[in-house]
Amino acid sequence: MTAGAAPPVAPPNPAEAARQAQAFPRLTPAQIARIEPHGRRRHVAVGEVVGDAGEPVTRIFVVVSGRLDLVRPPRWVGEEVPTFQAGMFTGERSILAGGRFLARIQAGTPCDVIEVARDALLALIQTDAELSDIFLRAFILRRLQLIDQGFGDVLLLGSNHCQGSLHIREFLTRNGHPYKFVDLDSDADSQAMLDQFHVGAGDVPVVICRGSVVLRNPTIQEVADCLGLNPTIDRTAVNDLVIIGAGPAGLGAAVYAASEGLSVVMIESNAPGGQAGTSSRIENYLGFPLGISGQELAARAYDQAQKFGAKILIAKTAIRLD
Ligand SMILES: Cc1cc2nc3c(=O)[nH]c(=O)nc-3n(C[C@H](O)[C@H](O)[C@H](O)COP(=O)(O)OP(=O)(O)OC[C@H]3O[C@@H](n4cnc5c(N)ncnc54)[C@H](O)[C@@H]3O)c2cc1C
Structure with a gap:
C-alpha cells in the first residue's frame, strides 16, 4: 500500500449484514398494499417533522416514496444513523410498549407516507403473520441496537457502590430501556457533568431524561412516568x-x-x-x-x-x- 492510500474497506460481515437487513427491511409493493387499508396516506413536505424527540410514540410511518431522516441528536456520535427510504418504515419497540420518540424524524425529501396508528398496527400484526414477523423483528432488533450503542433518552449519573444507582440500572435494564451510565467514581468528566446539571454528589443517583429533566434520587415510578413508559389507561373503562x-x-x-x-x-x-x-x-x-x-x-x-x-x-x- 502506498503512503496516503485509503485503507482497504473490510467486507461486510454476512451475519451482520443479514441482521441489519432484518432491522431495516424494505417492504414489497404487495406488503405495502396490505398495510394501506390500516393507515392514512399523506404527503409530507421536505423538512416537515413527523415525530419529535420526547413526543409519545403513537404511530409509525411507511415510506411509499421519498425519504424520512432520523436527525442525529448532538450526543449521538460515532454511529451510523438510519434513513428510511421507499419501502421502509419508522418505529421501534416503544410503539408496542408505550414510550417516546428518542430522536426527531424529518422528511429529507418530499415524501408520500402511510401513517399507521398504534391500534391499527396492532390489529394488522394480529391478523397478518408475514407482516407481524417483519415488524416485530425490526422493532426488537432496533431496540437491541439502541441498547448496544447506549443511546437513549436517559443519562444516569451514579456509582457502582450506590444501592440506588444499581436499583435504577436494574430497572432500566430489565425493562429493555436504553441508557447511558456515568460512574461518578471513575469517569474523568463526572464533576463537569454534575456542574452542568446543577446537582451535587449527595443527589445521586441522578437521572437526566431527554437531556433536560433532572430527577434527583428518584423512585422507579418517577423514572417510568418521566420516560412515559406506560400506556395511557382509561380508568373509567371496564376490562375483562x-x-x-x-x-x-x-x-x-x-x-x-x-x-x-x-x-x-x-x-x-x-x-x-x-x-x-x-x-x-x-x-x-x-x-x-x-x-x-x-x-x-x-x-x-x-x-x-x-x-x-x-x-x-x-x-x-x-x-x-x-
Ligand atoms: C434467580 C432465580 C432463578 C430461577 N431459575 C429458575 C429456573 O431455572 N427454572 C425454574 O423453573 N424456576 C426458576 N426460578 C423460579 C421462577 O422464577 C419462579 O417460579 C417464577 O418466576 C414464578 O412466577 P410467578 O409469575 O408465579 O411469580 P413471580 O416471578 O414472583 O412474579 C410476580 C410478579 O408480581 C409482581 N407483584 C407482586 N406484588 C405486586 C403488586 N401488589 N402489584 C403489582 N405487582 C406485584 C412482582 O414484582 C413480580 O414481578 C428462579 C428464580 C430465581 C429468583
Missing part, C-alpha cells in the same frame, strides 16, 4: 381481566387472554419477568432446549402480550382489590 404481577404466570395469562380477544390490563410493581427475569439461564422452560436467559424470556413474553393488545403498567403497585 386485570392481572397483578408480570412474572411468568401473569405474562402467560395476559398472552392467552389477549390472544382470545379479552381486554387485559396488567399491573407490575417493578419490571416484566418477575423472579424469572433475574435468572441468568433457565434450562427447564418448555420449548427452549438450549436454555434462555430470564430477561430474554420476559422480553419475548412482554412483546407477545402487547402484540395481542394487553396494556401493561410497569412500576405501579396494586394496593387493594375491590
Whole structure:
C-alpha cells in the first residue's frame, strides 16, 4: 500500500449484514398494499417533522416514496444513523410498549407516507403473520441496537457502590430501556457533568431524561412516568381481566387472554419477568432446549402480550382489590 492510500474497506460481515437487513427491511409493493387499508396516506413536505424527540410514540410511518431522516441528536456520535427510504418504515419497540420518540424524524425529501396508528398496527400484526414477523423483528432488533450503542433518552449519573444507582440500572435494564451510565467514581468528566446539571454528589443517583429533566434520587415510578413508559389507561373503562404481577404466570395469562380477544390490563410493581427475569439461564422452560436467559424470556413474553393488545403498567403497585 502506498503512503496516503485509503485503507482497504473490510467486507461486510454476512451475519451482520443479514441482521441489519432484518432491522431495516424494505417492504414489497404487495406488503405495502396490505398495510394501506390500516393507515392514512399523506404527503409530507421536505423538512416537515413527523415525530419529535420526547413526543409519545403513537404511530409509525411507511415510506411509499421519498425519504424520512432520523436527525442525529448532538450526543449521538460515532454511529451510523438510519434513513428510511421507499419501502421502509419508522418505529421501534416503544410503539408496542408505550414510550417516546428518542430522536426527531424529518422528511429529507418530499415524501408520500402511510401513517399507521398504534391500534391499527396492532390489529394488522394480529391478523397478518408475514407482516407481524417483519415488524416485530425490526422493532426488537432496533431496540437491541439502541441498547448496544447506549443511546437513549436517559443519562444516569451514579456509582457502582450506590444501592440506588444499581436499583435504577436494574430497572432500566430489565425493562429493555436504553441508557447511558456515568460512574461518578471513575469517569474523568463526572464533576463537569454534575456542574452542568446543577446537582451535587449527595443527589445521586441522578437521572437526566431527554437531556433536560433532572430527577434527583428518584423512585422507579418517577423514572417510568418521566420516560412515559406506560400506556395511557382509561380508568373509567371496564376490562375483562386485570392481572397483578408480570412474572411468568401473569405474562402467560395476559398472552392467552389477549390472544382470545379479552381486554387485559396488567399491573407490575417493578419490571416484566418477575423472579424469572433475574435468572441468568433457565434450562427447564418448555420449548427452549438450549436454555434462555430470564430477561430474554420476559422480553419475548412482554412483546407477545402487547402484540395481542394487553396494556401493561410497569412500576405501579396494586394496593387493594375491590
Ligand atoms: C434467580 C432465580 C432463578 C430461577 N431459575 C429458575 C429456573 O431455572 N427454572 C425454574 O423453573 N424456576 C426458576 N426460578 C423460579 C421462577 O422464577 C419462579 O417460579 C417464577 O418466576 C414464578 O412466577 P410467578 O409469575 O408465579 O411469580 P413471580 O416471578 O414472583 O412474579 C410476580 C410478579 O408480581 C409482581 N407483584 C407482586 N406484588 C405486586 C403488586 N401488589 N402489584 C403489582 N405487582 C406485584 C412482582 O414484582 C413480580 O414481578 C428462579 C428464580 C430465581 C429468583
